[in-house]
Amino acid sequence: MSDHTEAVRARAKQLLESGEVKRVIGHARGTTPYRSAPHFATTAEQVDDLIHDVTCASNLAVYVAKPTEPVAVIAKGCDARSLVTIINEGQAVRGTVRIIGVSCEGKLDEGRLLRQLDFAPRQVKSVREEGDEVVVEGPAGDVRLPRDSVVMVNCTYCRARTPAVADEQLGEPVPPRDEADTYPDLGGLDAMTEAGRAEFWHAQFEKCIRCYACRNACPSCFCPECFVDEYHPQWALHGGGQFRGNWMWNVGRAQHLAGRCSACGSCQRGCPVDIPLMLLNRWMERATHEAFDHLAGMSEQQKQLAALFRKSEAKSHE
Amino acid sequence: MDRLKIPKSRLAEWLGRLQAQAAVYAPVEQVGVRSFRRLASGEAPGLECGNTDTPMKEVLFPPTERLVTWQRTPDGLQVTEVDTAEPTVIFGARPCDVTGLTFLDRAFRLGGIEDPYWVRRRDQTTVVSLCCPHPVPGCFGPSAGVNETSPEGADVVLTEIDEAYVVEVKSERGQAAIDAAREAFTPATEEDLAAAQQAGETLVAELAEQAINLDEPEARAQEFLQSAAWEQVWNRCLSCGICAFLCPTCHCFDICDQSCRGGGERIRCYDTCSSKIYTKQAGGHNARPTARERLTQRVMHKFSYGPQRLGVIGCVGCGRCRRCPVDIDLQMELSEVRG
Numbered sequence: 001m002s003d004h005t006e007a008v009r010a011r012a013k014q015l016l017e018s019g020e021v022k023r024v025i026g027h028a029r030g031t032t033p034y035r036s037a038p039h040f041a042t043t044a045e046q047v048d049d050l051i052h053d054v055t056c057a058s059n060l061a062v063y064v065a066k067p068t069e070p071v072a073v074i075a076k077g078c079d080a081r082s083l084v085t086i087i088n089e090g091q092a093v094r095g096t097v098r099i100i101g102v103s104c105e106g107k108l109d110e111g112r113l114l115r116q117l118d119f120a121p122r123q124v125k126s127v128r129e130e131g132d133e134v135v136v137e138g139p140a141g142d143v144r145l146p147r148d149s150v151v152m153v154n155c156t157y158c159r160a161r162t163p164a165v166a167d168e169q170l171g172e173p174v175p176p177r178d179e180a181d182t183y184p185d186l187g188g189l190d191a192m193t194e195a196g197r198a199e200f201w202h203a204q205f206e207k208c209i210r211c212y213a214c215r216n217a218c219p220s221c222f223c224p225e226c227f228v229d230e231y232h233p234q235w236a237l238h239g240g241g242q243f244r245g246n247w248m249w250n251v252g253r254a255q256h257l258a259g260r261c262s263a264c265g266s267c268q269r270g271c272p273v274d275i276p277l278m279l280l281n282r283w284m285e286r287a288t289h290e291a292f293d294h295l296a297g298m299s300e301q302q303k304q305l306a307a308l309f310r311k312s313e314a315k316s317h318e
Numbered sequence: 319m320d321r322l323k324i325p326k327s328r329l330a331e332w333l334g335r336l337q338a339q340a341a342v343y344a345p346v347e348q349v350g351v352r353s354f355r356r357l358a359s360g361e362a363p364g365l366e367c368g369n370t371d372t373p374m375k376e377v378l379f380p381p382t383e384r385l386v387t388w389q390r391t392p393d394g395l396q397v398t399e400v401d402t403a404e405p406t407v408i409f410g411a412r413p414c415d416v417t418g419l420t421f422l423d424r425a426f427r428l429g430g431i432e433d434p435y436w437v438r439r440r441d442q443t444t445v446v447s448l449c450c451p452h453p454v455p456g457c458f459g460p461s462a463g464v465n466e467t468s469p470e471g472a473d474v475v476l477t478e479i480d481e482a483y484v485v486e487v488k489s490e491r492g493q494a495a496i497d498a499a500r501e502a503f504t505p506a507t508e509e510d511l512a513a514a515q516q517a518g519e520t521l522v523a524e525l526a527e528q529a530i531n532l533d534e535p536e537a538r539a540q541e542f543l544q545s546a547a548w549e550q551v552w553n554r555c556l557s558c559g560i561c562a563f564l565c566p567t568c569h570c571f572d573i574c575d576q577s578c579r580g581g582g583e584r585i586r587c588y589d590t591c592s593s594k595i596y597t598k599q600a601g602g603h604n605a606r607p608t609a610r611e612r613l614t615q616r617v618m619h620k621f622s623y624g625p626q627r628l629g630v631i632g633c634v635g636c637g638r639c640r641r642c643p644v645d646i647d648l649q650m651e652l653s654e655v656r657g
Contacts, residue, residue, distance in 0.1 A: 028550075030645035037645040038554040058644055062556065114455075121455045122528060203349045209372065209381060211559035211590075217643045229595050270643035272560050273351045273371060 003129060004052040004102045007170045008074055011100060012047045015072050021098055025063050026074035027056040034113060034127045034136075038063065050074070052170075054129045057107035057152060059264040061219035064092050072098040076107070077160025078264035081297030082219035084165045085260055088297075089304060091222050101166025103174045106151030106158070108134070109269070113150040117143065154265035154278045157185055164298045183286050189279060201250075201280075207273040208246040214267035214277055215253060220260045220296075227252060254280045259288040259305025260296050321506040322485040324476075328502040329483075333357065333409065335499040340405035340444070343377045345370045354408065365410050367452050369636055373566040374415035375422060377408055378439045381563070382587040385435065385573070390580040403438035407495060410448045413469035414459045414636040418566025419445065420471040424628040425569050435586075444491045447472035448483075451517065453524045456637030458649065460522060461530045464634050467518035477514040484514035530653035535621040535631050538652040543614060545655055554644045555592070555609035561616070561646075562590035564638035567624075570596075591615045617648060 012024040028039035028049040036055040040063075041047045052074055060073050061082035075083060080099055086092045114121050117136065125137040134150050136143045148156050159180035162173040179185070189197055212228070215221040228249055254277075261281040268277040288294050294305050324332060336342050337359060344363030346355040352364060353372040384400045419440075426436035447469055450457070459466050468475050473492030476483035484506050487493050496503060506514075532538065542548055562568040572589040576582055589596060592612050597605040606612045620632035633649060640647055 031640070031647045031650055035645050037550075039550060040553050063554070120453075207349055207351050209559075209563050209588075211563045212593075213556065213558035213560050213643055216556040216558040225595075266643065270556075270558070270560070272564060272641045 003054070004074075004170045005050070008052045008100070008102070009047055009050050011168075011170065012041055012050055012072065012074075013044060015098065016042065016044070016047065020070065021072040022069040024050070024072045024074070024100075025060050026050045027052060027058070027060075030055070032121065033124050034108060034110060034121075052102055054106070054127060054134060054147075054151070055108050057109075057265075057269060059217065059219055059262070059266045061086060061262075062217060062266070064097055064219070065222055066092060068096075070096045070098065072100050075099050075101055075163055075166065076104040076264075077101075077158060077163045078104075078262045079219075080163035080165050081160055081262035082264060084297040084300055085262060086219055086222060088300070088302065089222075089260075094300075099163065099166045099168075101163035101169040103162045103169070103171040104155075104158075105129070105161060105174055106147055106155030108150055109152040111274075112152075113145070116145055116150065152265045152269060153185065154263050154268070154282075157183070157282075158263065159295070160262075160298070165300050181289075183282065185279065185282055186286065189283065202247070204275045205246040205250050207275060208250060209273060210246065210249060211272060213270035213272065214275075217266040217270040218257070219262070219264075219266075220257055221253070250275070250277075250280070254284055257281060258284040259292070259294050261285060262297050321511055322487075322496065322503040323479075323482045323506040323510050324485060324503050325482045327481070328499075330360075330362065332499040332502050333363070334360070335502075336407045336409070336495060339498060340407045340442075342407045342409055343374075344409040354411075357409075363410050365448060367450055368454050369412055369414070369457075369638065371564075371638075373418065373564055373636070373638065374408060374411045375418055375566050375569075377406065378419070378443060379422065379436060379569060382585060383435065384583050384585050386584040388582050401438060403435075403442055406439065406443045407446060408443060409446045411445055411472075412450055412454075412636075413447055413464050413466050413472075414457070414462075414634040415566050416445055416447045416469040416471045417459075417462075417464045417634045418636075421567040421624075421628065421630060421632060421634070422569055423471070424630070425567075428627065444473045444495045445471060446474040446476065446492075446495060449475065449477045449518065450521060451478045453521065453528060454637070456528070456640050457525060457635060458528055458530050458637065459635035460525055461532050461653075462631060462633045462635035462649075466522055466525065477517055479510055479513040479517060482510070484510050530649055531656070532621075532631065532633070532649065532652060535652065536625055538655055539617050539621040542648075542652050542655045543617060545651075547651055547655070551646055551648075551651060552608075552610040552613045555613050555646060556644055557592050557594050557609050557612060558643070559588070559590040559592060560641050560643070561639040561648075562592060563588055564641060565632075566634050566636055566638075567620075567632040591619070613646075617652075620648070621652060 008026060015021045024041040026039050027036040029051055030037040034055055038058055038060060039049055041050055059079050059082055061079050064073060080101055083099055087094050119138050123139045128135050132147050133144045134147050157177050157179035159176040161176055265278055288305055292308055342357045343354045344357050345352050347364050352370040354370060354374050354377050386399055388395055388397045426433040449467055468486060473489045474495055475486040487496055570589045571586045573586040575584050624632040
């Protein structure tokens with residue numbers, strides 16, 4: 001169970017009333033029972049709209065760039081990893097961010113959920129978690145679905161179901177998934193030849209419409225001026241052909257995220273043309289994990305990946 | 319004129335004839351995404367219920383296009399205008415996307431100034447619209463003024479009845495498209511016409527359950543921008559381009575010249591008012607520095623400037639902007655602002 005709505009509201013109320021924080025960043029119910037929307041509570045009335053359940057998928061760390069007033073963030077493990085990453089990279093000040101950790105066993109992937117229902121989305125009355133199932137209340141009663149079949153795929157290999165770093169914790173701790181370190185999600189790519197992988201990504205990137213939702217939903221993409229903005233929106237065609245621009249964008253972004261991705265899945269979730277960006281990010285995570293024993297945002301003491309260079313590694317690539 | 323129908327089994331024949339005369343674009347799924355693509359010879363369109371993921375406007379207003387190329391030669395600068403317009407049939411476009419074309423027709427001819435790239439393509443295009451057999455989740459076309467059974471902007475309208483489509487011809491261009499394979503069509507019987515009428519009435523009745531209220535859009539827009547909900551909405555906007563790029567009526571673009579090695583090209587591609595650098599000026603000043611100003615522009619352009627300048631709102635109820643990663647639904651907000 002990871003419905004922490006009551007606990008979140010009670011804690012948010014205390015923090016705002018005591019003046020410890022000026023704003024609590026969480027989620028509220030969205031436009032449907034299977035959606036939530038980021039929500040900013042500064043008053044008691046706004047606290048009453050806070051929820052935390054299986055729908056609260058989006059990464060809230062994206063709203064915490066250099067706050068000038070103390071804020072609290074209702075943080076799943078991935079939000080916390082992102083917060084630690086941006087704090088360590090000097091984009092937020094630790095003292096102004098109170099991390100309210102919430103345990104999490106996965107958040108809904110809307111597409112995976114709706115594809116399994118044999119009734120119209122508007123007939124969904126409510127969605128809740130029970131044990132290892134997600135229960136959808138529909139027109140003819142409850143439909144019970146295994147949780148792993150409806151949550152975001154990245155949640156099924158989560159290494160931070162309990163935040164590794166938090167100022168306080170709501171809900172019982174949940175252990176990480178074994179799949180976090182064995183990378184079964186990369187099996188498909190591993191089985192391909194190098195040329196096959198290139199072909200796979202060519203086909204995927206060809207779909208990209210360069211809306212930059214992946215970037216804007218990502219807490220680690222905080223550059224005031226992104227490399228593509230220097231030519232925006234013409235970057236797409238620079239150097240000949242829309243496709244090469246798409247390749248440049250997606251591969252360039254993945255490389256910038258090496259050792260900095262919290263595996264929250266917000267990029268893939270935001271993508272309107274369903275590019276499996278998490279495969280790319282997990283590929284980079286495995287590479288940096290294996291080569292440098294580095295995992296983004298799992299410790300406040302850790303350095304950035306790029307600052308981990310050891311003299312013994314000089315020319316080790318040769 | 320007699321009403322016609324075409325059996326589904328003869329659709330391929332009709333498409334083949336159309337392809338002999340024109341480039342035929344229709345919904346095609348590729349790598350998990352449905353969009354309007356040029357049909358290869360013999361390729362079947364994906365006509366199942368539901369909108370394409372990306373809007374049909376891409377056919378006439380591509381995300382990126384070359385306008386002019388140039389090359390430095392010993393004889394001087396050689397400039398070539400790029401004109402890729404050709405006779406085109408858009409097949410299987412849903413009424414919302416078709417209505418979006420009528421919005422773009424107004425926008426790209428506003429004040430008598432024509433966008434030549436749009437006009438060249440549009441003037442050679444025949445639109446065969448296909449009515450939705452069932453309400454698509456999230457559709458609120460009728461609330462946005464879309465005629466779901468005979469959309470404005472279509473040359474031919476098809477309504478599905480069992481194993482055939484009943485045909486409505488709405489223009490001379492539409493008639494020419496029928497004449498391309500006249501023998502594939504048969505007269506529609508009274509029963510066929512009654513079935514098509516019934517299908518339309520059922521659809522509209524079912525869509526009423528998904529209706530929202532966009533009456534008096536200008537007043538609603540103003541009220542929304544004063545509401546408590548607005549504060550939450552602009553605070554959570556991520557300033558990405560999903561809503562604009564997927565919208566059948568959004569039409570902002572940017573043009574730039576790119577030169578290299580004695581040659582170059584002038585290109586244009588989609589731009590969006592939600593991008594934080596959309597209004598960034600030389601010298602660094604930004605007239606719309608936060609999502610608050612940028613989203614205000616979106617609300618006002620769609621629901622206030624649209625009605626004022628073009629006589630219609632900039633929304634056709636397709637629901638694609640509900641792909642918003644942070645669940646911003648401006649139409650729903652405007653509907654609810656008056657309770």
